[in-house]
Amino acid sequence: MKSGRITAVHRDTKNKHRYHFYIEDELVFSVHEDILIKYQLVKGMEVDERLTQEVLLAEEEHRAYLLALRYLGIRPRTSKQILVYLQEKGYSREVAENIVERCRQMGYLDDQAFAQQWVNERIRLKQRSPLMLRMELQQRGIDKETAEDVMSTVTREDELKAARVLVEKKLRRYTGELEREDEQKLLAMLYRKGFSSSVIQAIRQELRK
Incomplete structure (x- = not known):
């Protein structure tokens, strides 16, 4: 040189x-x-x-x-x-x-702020379950401690509301009384998307009402 x-x-x-x-x-x-x-x-x-x-x-x-x-x-x-x-x-x-x-x-990178914004938007706009949200954060390189800290802000009511929205979207396809088989399909969809058992049971009760 x-x-x-x-x-x-x-x-x-x-x-x-x-x-x-x-x-x-x-x-x-x-x-x-x-x-x-x-x-x-x-x-x-x-x-x-x-x-x-x-x-x-x-x-x-x-x-x-x-x-x-x-x-x-x-x-x-x-x-x-x-x-x-x-x-x-x-x-x-x-x-x-x-x-x-x-x-x-320089303040251009903030994993905590990114994770919080991601969770807030996904659970509101995409109706993601907490399980799916954790997976998405992990895929984007958010460390476990930060992910758990952010996920602690997600309440059961948030999860229940997201599950309701998903079910309501599916219910638009049905007319008349919901058949038991159709109910099982809706609940299975929530299970596949990672919603908790307690939330799925709550949705089951709401459907039967």
Whole structure:
């Protein structure tokens, strides 16, 4: 890796935020202006192999950070989702972990808030059972302690209300008195969706009334 005095600095013609640094006629590195400012890179500055490697790592992490922000801009994500996404994009686990931590410090990542919002919306809009909600949180990388903390806010009444909505949607298909076989199908649907036995029994009583 070439060392020496920076002899030329050229702004990228397409991306005005990127700069190319040369020693004699050889390109040493290209970096975002944020990295330029951080390391105070200017023409005439002496660079050695250690500094060059540090600058290149900082540039790599900056690219990963911007990529993570774009990914977060689409919709909220968990720390695990960002970690996996960056690794899939070719970044090392170490770089991905650094970016996840940076996003946490900046307030862009909050697994507790994500989990709470997820649970609130899913039980209201999708009528998920607590069991299904736990599975969905686990799939998105929410740790067990955080998941249980959030799930403690889900009451039996929340679960019962979600089960009622699901059953009411199915009941629109029926006319007249509900047959026992139809009742069993509705209750089996709730069982498959992970609703608790006490909630299913409560729905059974409501149906028979």
